[in-house]
Amino acid sequence: GESVGLHLPTLSVQEGDNSIINCAYSNSASDYFIWYKQESGKGPQFIIDIRSNMDKRQGQRVTVLLNKTVKHLSLQIAATQPGDSAVYFCAENMLGGGATNKLIFGTGTLLAVQP
Amino acid sequence: DAGVTQSPTHLIKTRGQHVTLRCSPISGHKSVSWYQQVLGQGPQFIFQYYEKEERGRGNFPDRFSARQFPNYSSELNVNALLLGDSALYLCASSLEQGWGEQFFGPGTRLTVL
Numbered sequence: 001g002e003s004v005g006l007h008l009p010t011l012s013v014q015e016g017d018n019s020i021i022n023c024a025y026s027n028s029a030s031d032y033f034i035w036y037k038q039e040s041g042k043g044p045q046f047i048i049d050i051r052s053n054m055d056k057r058q059g060q061r062v063t064v065l066l067n068k069t070v071k072h073l074s075l076q077i078a079a080t081q082p083g084d085s086a087v088y089f090c091a092e093n094m095l096g097g098g099a100t101n102k103l104i105f106g107t108g109t110l111l112a113v114q115p
Numbered sequence: 116d117a118g119v120t121q122s123p124t125h126l127i128k129t130r131g132q133h134v135t136l137r138c139s140p141i142s143g144h145k146s147v148s149w150y151q152q153v154l155g156q157g158p159q160f161i162f163q164y165y166e167k168e169e170r171g172r173g174n175f176p177d178r179f180s181a182r183q184f185p186n187y188s189s190e191l192n193v194n195a196l197l198l199g200d201s202a203l204y205l206c207a208s209s210l211e212q213g214w215g216e217q218f219f220g221p222g223t224r225l226t227v228l
Contacts, residue, residue, distance in 0.1 A: 008155060034216070034217075036219075042221055042222075043119075043203075043205050043219035043220050043221045043222045044158065044205070044219045045219070046216065046217075046218060046219075049216060089157050089158075091157075100163045100170050100171030100212075101146055101148050101163045101165075101170075101171065101207075101209055101212065101217060102148070102160045102163060102171050102173070103148075103150075103158070103160060103207075103217065104160070105157030105158050105159075106157060107156070107157060108156070108157050
């Protein structure tokens with residue numbers, strides 16, 4: 001199938017290692033952040049989200065860290081598996097009844113897991 | 116439960132034609148958003164609809180239009196197709212306006228020749 005990873009930053013890790021994917025977001029008014037995983041030929045899949053009143057949130061094998069001071073977001077994946085190979089996007093949004101659901105996506109990072 | 120569904124899966128058109136893409140949100144979700152994803156880039160916001168009204172619009176020309184039906188499904192229409200319209204068109208649904216968590220469908224791959 002086609003690749004969505006052309007010309008994207010690439011992170012190559014060994015199976016079993018931890019992965020850290022970084023993202024810089026653009027709008028200081030954004031208060032909601034999401035990480036998506038996109039496999040080749042598929043739509044983005046929700047991984048984990050975090051609101052601006054938090055600086056860390058953990059899920060199953062994943063952790064998101066938010067640093068509002070420098071507008072930086074990171075996704076940590078523990079014990080990376082071959083099935084984690086995909087393009088990872090961060091996205092930002094603003095919540096609230098008056099806000100749209102417009103997500104602003106980052107450029108994406110291709111995670112390549114070596115067996 | 117079924118996720119977001121989109122049709123068709125793939126579509127090939129020629130320049131100048133028009134196209135209609137369809138999306139059915141997750142049951143109970145009232146908001147639908149459309150995104151364009153060019154190969155190698157992140158999705159770009161086109162429209163958001165909530166309760167049949169346009170609630171947000173991205174930086175796309177008037178050739179792009181959309182609508183939402185009473186059952187919350189949605190159509191994206193693109194007129195006078197250009198080669199640069201070739202992309203993966205994604206639909207995302209969420210429970211409410213300004214809710215946050217959005218779920219994406221598999222997309223429609225449009226190729227303009």
